[in-house]
Amino acid sequence: MSTLFKKLIANVELRIADLEKQITKRITRITNDDAKILAALRLLLIVVVMIIPGNARAFCGFYVAKADASLFNKTSQVILVRNGNRTTITMSSDFEGEVKDFAMVVPVPVVLQRNEIRTVTPQIFTTLDGYSGPRLVEYYDENPCEPRIVYDQMVSKMSMADMSTAAASKQESDHYKVKIEARYTVDEYDVLLLSADESSGLEGWLTDNGYRIPEGAREVLQPYINSGMKFFVVKVNPEELKKKGTSFLSPLQISFNSPKFMLPIRLGMANAKGSQDMIVYAFTHTGRVETSNYRTVKVPTDKNVPEFVQNYFGQFYVDTYRKHRREQGAANVFLEYAWDLSGSVMQFCDPCTGTPPMLQDLITAGVDWVQQYHYGYNGNVFFTRLHVTYDRKNFPQDLQFQETPNRENFQARYIITHPAYGEFTCEAGKKYLQDVRQRRTRELQQLAMLTGWETASYSPYINTFNYYPEGAPTYRKVVTPVIKQAPIDTGSNVVPRKDPNQIEQGAFNIPLNDDAGGNENDGASAQWMMIGIGVLLLLLVFSGRRKVVSR
């Protein structure tokens, strides 16, 4: 029976997703009828879910918070689109400072044509980041002693402190034996395509033309020149920018044909002392993108964490990411999201933290193989979000990617479960209380394991869940603003780790180069174990040989 119901739920879920998709795609206003159907379906679904014991986990949970790219200091964002041998790269320009100082040098494999360079709306980065960031979802327990109450979906978002700073703009420079292959004006940018014979020449040229280049750029420029790369050099044209009537720089998008599927990161390291974070959003035909010269590791996902994590979700994810990176090794690339976005797919996210990219977004990103089809589009698209924290020591080589046929979805998802509130006088209720205490103990352990936080100060969390104020509705209390003032459902005795605001501010400002020993830490214990086994077996081999010979 249970499986039957599960199938039924899956069916209903699909229908809801379909309906939601259609509604969002129509862009027109939702009609009253549609909304009613949706509400009815949702109600039905929730009722069905509640009838089946122990099935609550089958539902994806409600999305409550997300961690966006701006949490990490010095984060740059790049969109990569790969179609056969054609690569489209869109670079976010979160440059802060005098626009006249803005300059960028990117090695490219070929000389770009004018129609291969364009600017796009910065909105695309917000959409992709919002859609694919790590998410916190919530579940509600039911009171085992009371009849069920149907509640509505509650979605609350957390506002994160926006601490993004300028991506280290790659500033390089110029001169001797430098050939200007092409010169374009692309909206507010003056674009040059250079080829050079010597790095000293290029360096001189760039300096003479007012590009400030960092120390140590030469050793990086020379290999690019030797391997036949051209240089895509960008400066802001103040007049064009004035014409545009804004001081905001648009993201630049370049496309080219080359069998190389890579991102040149070495030039970006020339002027950065610590590490930098980069988020790569990749779109392909077939499946996930992974790095072929570095290990691609998933971030931890589907972990049950304490309710109060909702208040510090940004901080929580930053610390989880850092700890995971320390444990897994600093020279890794981390997978944060992977989802099949083909036109035929019913569910673009589960649960959604933002609007999924639509046809227009895909086209803006450079996905040129999709066509409009009814309200959606036609064509296979797979989306991957990678997070890399790179520095000179751990990332000597540029990032090389490969497109795999792996179409498995993945998301960084953390779960909070709200307990039921009530007297719990019945037998089942007593057992429930016990279970919840155990669960909350496990949640705290999980939190400590994920983030390395000192959770001892949170110990009242285990026992104080059964507190709720007079007159408050049984459900739906867990709305962010309420919690921020007084953590009702975690118990008012819970001591926050520090002043929440301070934590957030502090955490977001710390650069992410906390990889003390991160390099050596690459699964260290397992490796030493392997060495031990190796030496033992080697001894065995030699002793074995002697025995055989002596016979």
Next chain:
Amino acid sequence: MEFLIIHLADKKKKIHECINGFASWFTRDPRHYQIIFLSCFLWYGISALRWDIAAPVLAAAFCACLITQYLFIAFKRCDLHSLKSAMISSLSLCLLLKTNDVYVMLLAGVLSISGKFIFRIKYPSSGKIAAGWKHFFNPTNFGIITTILLTGNAWISPGQWGSAGVMVFCIGILGFAVLLKVKRLDIAITFFTVFCILNFIRSVMVVGWSADVFFHQFTSGTLLLFTFFMITDPVSTPSHKVARIIWAALVAMLAFYLATYQFVNGAPLWALFFLSPATILFDKFFLHPKFSWL
């Protein structure tokens, strides 16, 4: 009392004999070591490196290889010892081939083993050399490449090992141990040296990258695994020493070309696949008795 002492001594002797017997059986066949080493790598990959291998896919690799091998053994009336080779093939498949689909892994297993029995040639007896069959594709390599070409739903993940220096030491030493038993160190050394030199000339001397870029390329677990555990398969490589060295150098050169100029991922595997049939030619010109595991 005396009886008891004699009895105990007798027991001790028996246990000793038993252990000695096992040790001599174990050390006689280098494939035992290979199985242990490869299992260690697989365990390391799954536990420490958190590879995404679903249990059914793992099971599929083992079932497909072992059952296909058994069927061929039953059909050709060979001895059961070759099941160890099938075991090695399935372990290598799990280590190198990535797929989410159980059927793809089954296909890879079946192809690996059947390639061994289909693509083989008979050597006539000449002089002291007895007549016999010899397959010329490395079973795992054949399985991996044909599966990728046929299904398009499987891939090689060269970055999956990361590139920690300790790994180099580890795989190197284990591989070395196996090779001492197999006596095919010449292939590994030739391949590795030629590949290293070519890459060094290209990336450090010609292009001008600093040395750490070069080292980073060579601390890849997939490359070392290939060098010490795949290309060194004694059965499918040329039998004569000189032939082996020339052949290994050719594989290295082709791998270098594919990796550097064609941007192929997992280039050594493709190079080995294309050059495997050349083994026949080498064996024609350089006569030498065929390798036997036991």
